[in-house]
Amino acid sequence: MKKIEAIIRPEKFEEVQKAIEQVGYTGLTVTEIQGHGAQKGIVQQWRGDQYRVSLINKMKLEIVCKDVVVQKLVDAIVEAARTGEVGDGKIFVSTIDQATRIRSGETGEKAL
Numbered sequence: 001m002k003k004i005e006a007i008i009r010p011e012k013f014e015e016v017q018k019a020i021e022q023v024g025y026t027g028l029t030v031t032e033i034q035g036h037g038a039q040k041g042i043v044q045q046w047r048g049d050q051y052r053v054s055l056i057n058k059m060k061l062e063i064v065c066k067d068v069v070v071q072k073l074v075d076a077i078v079e080a081a082r083t084g085e086v087g088d089g090k091i092f093v094s095t096i097d098q099a100t101r102i103r104s105g106e107t108g109e110k111a112l
Contacts, residue, residue: 001096001109002070006061007033007089008081013059019080020063023072027112029062039086058089064096066109 008016013030020028034055043052063073074091082088101111 001099001112002065002067003094003096004061004063004065004070004073004077005092005094006063006077006081007035007058007091008061008077009083009087009089010057010059012081012083013061015080016061016077019076020061020073023069023076025063025065025069025073027063027065031060031062033058033060037087037090056087064099064112066112 006016010032017028020026034057036054036056040054043050045051061077065073070093074093077091098107099109099111100107
């Protein structure tokens with residue numbers, strides 16, 4: 001099993017969600033987060049004054065899935081989330097050693 005963590009632009013969330021569903025996967029956890037990458041925020045202007053916003057609003061998607069669908073999900077997220085501009089986000093994939101469904105006690109891939 002793998003865990004996919006994707007940090008994306010909030011305005012791309014609906015497109016990414018649809019792309020994930022088209023792959024045939026519906027399980028998803030979403031968190032509204034703030035942060036910045038190498039660009040260290042953005043400079044905005046308000047009433048003639050410039051100011052730096054160091055923490056930018058993002059969405060964090062978490063998906064735990066079977067190994068065989070990881071690349072399809074990653075490709076779908078990249079395709080739907082990409083604008084080509086700085087700040088499009090990142091995707092991290094890590095290994096999950098165990099999963100347990102609380103309701104039934106099922107473990108492993110059966111718990112997904």
